[in-house]
Amino acid sequence: MEPLRLILLYAHLIGFALLLGGAVGQYVTGRTRINPLMLWGAVIQLVTGLGLAAPLRNGDEPSPAKLATKLVIALMIFVMVFFSRKREVVNKGHFLAIIGLTLVNAAVAVFWR
Structure with missing residues (x-):
């Protein structure tokens, strides 16, 4: 199961890069x-995150509180992106919230042990 977990983690990181890179690129312009x-990026993050939350390891699973926190943040990002995708211009605060939540989700993943 370790190869599957590593593939999911790799795809999860690609989703993060797409989401953050796309957002920062738009903001800079x-x-x-x-x-x-x-x-x-938001879709990939959500789907691979759910896959990574599955108990694929031998007793080394993250805490349920961490998983729930990451899921709530990922769902917030997805909803904010999905329902704003057809607007010509998104409010600057809304856009910065997407970037901020993406960074907070990454921080939870790295710093919460």
Whole structure:
């Protein structure tokens, strides 16, 4: 099961890169719009995160509180991206919240042991 977990982790990191890279790229250009990279990144993050939460390891699973926190944040990001994807311009605060929540989700993954 370790190879499957590593593949899911790799895909999860790619989703993070798509989401954050797409968002920062849009923000730097001054055009705050949800692009397809952000949508795909949010979907990949959510799906692979659920796969990574499955008990695939031998007693080394993350705590349920950590998993629940990451799931809530990932769902918030997905909802914010999905329902704003057709707008020509997204409110700057809304857009910065997507970037901030993405970074907070990564921080939870790294620092919560």
